[in-house]
Amino acid sequence: MAGGVFVEDYRDGDEAAVLRIAGAALGEGYVDGVGPVLARPGAAVLVARDAPAGPALGFVWGWRLAPGALAAEHPELGPSPLPPALARADAAGRLALLKTIAVDPACRGRGIGPVLVQAFERRLRALGAATFLSPAWVHDDGVPVDRLLSGFGYRPWHRVPRLWRRGCEDGEFACPARRPGEGCCCDAVYYARAA
Numbered sequence: 001m002a003g004g005v006f007v008e009d010y011r012d013g014d015e016a017a018v019l020r021i022a023g024a025a026l027g028e029g030y031v032d033g034v035g036p037v038l039a040r041p042g043a044a045v046l047v048a049r050d051a052p053a054g055p056a057l058g059f060v061w062g063w064r065l066a067p068g069a070l071a072a073e074h075p076e077l078g079p080s081p082l083p084p085a086l087a088r089a090d091a092a093g094r095l096a097l098l099k100t101i102a103v104d105p106a107c108r109g110r111g112i113g114p115v116l117v118q119a120f121e122r123r124l125r126a127l128g129a130a131t132f133l134s135p136a137w138v139h140d141d142g143v144p145v146d147r148l149l150s151g152f153g154y155r156p157w158h159r160v161p162r163l164w165r166r167g168c169e170d171g172e173f174a175c176p177a178r179r180p181g182e183g184c185c186c187d188a189v190y191y192a193r194a195a
């Protein structure tokens with residue numbers, strides 16, 4: 001617990017709340033289930049609550065990458081060489097991806113995001129990670145997660161234009177930033193936090 005917020009492992013009964021929060025924050029359909037994340041080796045799915053076993057107010061998930069897996073799992077990063085610290089962490093299997101974080105719109109600004117990041121990093125460090133990457137969403141209003149990640153020492157590293165174009169334009173999810181009649185307008189910026 002920190003600041004009146006409890007962070008616990010995801011449990012089956014959380015799925016409806018997590019999908020609702022994800023839909024409100026990231027667009028309906030962007031997350032269609034937690035099962036594939038839970039099934040990944042080295043994954044953590046953590047949920048913030050006001051009280052133990054209370055309803056989910058926010059969540060974070062991600063995983064530790066297998067040694068040398070970054071290029072194959074993230075071809076969008078392209079062929080350019082990784083910065084040495086990232087390359088070393090990747091080769092050693094000490095790289096973790098903070099993939100998705102979202103807080104219920106009604107509960108934002110209460111410090112839940114920072115508590116989730118802190119708990120996620122603690123968990124992943126216990127699993128052997130030392131260096132963290134996070135693909136941050138960039139839209140017209142900026143990078144929603146910038147101040148949160150910057151506060152923990154993450155820095156923008158690599159921008160990927162229109163990373164989610166296919167899913168957005170194929171209608172797999174309803175991006176809240178997309179304007180009617182127009183195509184995908186969002187980029188991603190990978191943030192990195194060295195050990």
Ligand SMILES: CC(C)(COP(=O)(O)OP(=O)(O)OC[C@H]1O[C@@H](n2cnc3c(N)ncnc32)[C@H](O)[C@@H]1OP(=O)(O)O)[C@@H](O)C(=O)NCCC(=O)NCCS
Pocket residue numbers: 025026100101102103104107108109110111112113114135136137144145147148149150151152
């Ligand atoms: C981004 C998001 C998760 C932030 O969660 P939140 O609970 O509202 O976060 P808060 O506003 O309470 O805290 C963010 C703050 O963390 C602060 N912070 C950073 N490190 C901190 C630390 N170690 N301890 C305490 N606070 C810290 C930052 O200063 C920032 O505060 P500021 O905005 O006043 O400068 C939430 O706004 C959200 O769900 N947004 C939509 C979904 C989204 O965009 N997700 C990211 C997709 S890439």
